[in-house]
Amino acid sequence: TTACLTAIDAADALNAFVHKTPDVAQAQSAAADQRLQAGDAPDLCGIPLGIKDLFCTKGVPSQAASRILEGFRPEYESTVTTQLFDAGAVMLGKLNMDEFAMGSSNETSVYGDAVNPWKVDDRKLTPGGSSGGSASAVAADLCLGATGTDTGGSIRQPAAFTGITGIKPTYGRVSRWGIVAFASSLDQAGPMTKDVRDSAILLRAMSGFDPKDSTSADIAVPDFEAALTGDIRGKVIGIPREYRMDGMPAEIEKLWSDGTAMLKDAGAEIRDITLPHTKYALPAYYVIAPAEASSNLARYDGVRFGHRARIAQGDGITEMYEKTRAEGFGPEVQRRVMVGTYVLSAGFYDAYYNRARKVRALIKRDFDQVFADGVDAILTPATPSAAFGLGEMADADPIKMYLNDVFTVTVNLAGLPGIAVPTGTDATGLPLGLQLIGRPWEEGDLLNVAYSLE
Numbered sequence: 001t002t003a004c005l006t007a008i009d010a011a012d013a014l015n016a017f018v019h020k021t022p023d024v025a026q027a028q029s030a031a032a033d034q035r036l037q038a039g040d041a042p043d044l045c046g047i048p049l050g051i052k053d054l055f056c057t058k059g060v061p062s063q064a065a066s067r068i069l070e071g072f073r074p075e076y077e078s079t080v081t082t083q084l085f086d087a088g089a090v091m092l093g094k095l096n097m098d099e100f101a102m103g104s105s106n107e108t109s110v111y112g113d114a115v116n117p118w119k120v121d122d123r124k125l126t127p128g129g130s131s132g133g134s135a136s137a138v139a140a141d142l143c144l145g146a147t148g149t150d151t152g153g154s155i156r157q158p159a160a161f162t163g164i165t166g167i168k169p170t171y172g173r174v175s176r177w178g179i180v181a182f183a184s185s186l187d188q189a190g191p192m193t194k195d196v197r198d199s200a201i202l203l204r205a206m207s208g209f210d211p212k213d214s215t216s217a218d219i220a221v222p223d224f225e226a227a228l229t230g231d232i233r234g235k236v237i238g239i240p241r242e243y244r245m246d247g248m249p250a251e252i253e254k255l256w257s258d259g260t261a262m263l264k265d266a267g268a269e270i271r272d273i274t275l276p277h278t279k280y281a282l283p284a285y286y287v288i289a290p291a292e293a294s295s296n297l298a299r300y301d302g303v304r305f306g307h308r309a310r311i312a313q314g315d316g317i318t319e320m321y322e323k324t325r326a327e328g329f330g331p332e333v334q335r336r337v338m339v340g341t342y343v344l345s346a347g348f349y350d351a352y353y354n355r356a357r358k359v360r361a362l363i364k365r366d367f368d369q370v371f372a373d374g375v376d377a378i379l380t381p382a383t384p385s386a387a388f389g390l391g392e393m394a395d396a397d398p399i400k401m402y403l404n405d406v407f408t409v410t411v412n413l414a415g416l417p418g419i420a421v422p423t424g425t426d427a428t429g430l431p432l433g434l435q436l437i438g439r440p441w442e443e444g445d446l447l448n449v450a451y452s453l454e
């Protein structure tokens with residue numbers, strides 16, 4: 001803990017930790033020492049972690065990287081952080097992210113950009129998003145692991161951009177209680193770590209049924225670490241042809257075929273598969289996620305939490321709401337609220353929102369079919385490129401930024417577990433990752449296939 005706190009202070013340039021909590025860390029660390037001495041050391045005893053700012057942590061600023069939650073210190077602890085602390089973990093502080101987890105580059109944060117510790121020239125690179133601070137902190141050894149959340153790729157894309165591992169579990173595996181909601185039917189929390197084993201250990205501590213989250217599943221949590229046998233002989237790995245996108249860079253193609261060869265060498269059976277509705281995933285996601293976001297973000301009205309705008313004499317409550325929301329939400333969040341409100345509006349509901357829900361069902365059915373045909377896991381690239389420069393994409397068309405999620409959003413739409421593992425580099429030496437997608441509730445198997453790619 002002391003070494004991490006020192007490293008964090010020396011790494012302010014990464015802007016990964018946005019609220020440092022050294023007092024909490026020292027107290028939790030001392031308590032962990034006592035448990036160790038008493039011979040009662042739980043799994044994560046004394047392990048220092050970073051917590052994404054999206055998680056409510058009692059008495060500690062929890063702002064979802066938004067101005068609108070300025071000054072918000074929750075009265076309660078999220079289920080995930082409660083479970084991590086019960087397992088002995090130590091909180092070093094809160095981590096940077098895109099505002100309300102909307103983004104793929106950590107450039108929408110009220111705290112400013114988080115920076116990728118990887119560097120090949122004088123450009124500053126994005127650590128990805130939305131869990132950019134988590135990825136940067138783990139990659140730079142500021143903590144032993146971090147929490148992330150993933151609505152459309154926000155654990156897996158930043159993991160791939162920083163050369164670390166991150167898993168989005170099956171929807172319902174990890175409680176969403178106390179995590180600021182973005183798109184409730186897609187959001188899942190998961191660990192971001194140096195390697196697969198650490199992800200297995202952290203995921204177990206984060207998982208489990210929680211009566212406080214109505215979508216949390218009452219399904220036993222196995223020992224994911226015990227599943228890491230390294231034996232994948234006979235496993236069937238699907239290679240979906242629809243993920244071979246037009247204009248895919250040669251280095252991504254090579255990464256993918258090298259990963260396929262590794263799994264084959266380890267004894268897996270490689271099978272070409274088809275997921276025919278893949279091309280509709282991104283448009284469906286960018287209807288459903290903003291729709292749910294516009295509803296979830298309605299609660300930020302200047303009354304209940306955080307920031308409240310100053311209003312002029314004679315202004316009423318409507319002006320107060322409007323000014324608060326105009327000042328409190330950044331441009332990307334405002335765009336999502338507007339898109340979401342539009343697709344849910346009476347005249348357009350059927351054409352957009354209902355259509356997107358139908359597409360979502362078809363996407364899920366594609367996966368169900370492939371798994372029913374005996375496929376154990378699906379291998380795809382995690383991202384269409386290596387980390388890009390900060391500022392390079394943010395100023396362009398937002399659609400370009402959304403294209404970053406092309407390989408990851410299907411997994412959230414279908415509620416499946418997905419993991420990103422670092423398996424290579426681009427021509428300049430920047431990390432690249434592959435994604436494995438697994439059957440629902442079989443994170444152990446998925447982690448084991450990922451383990452054989454390390």
Ligand code: GLN
Pocket residue numbers: 101102103104129130149150151152153154155182289405
């Ligand atoms: N980049 C995607 C978005 O902006 C996914 C974000 C996430 O997974 N939280 O919506």
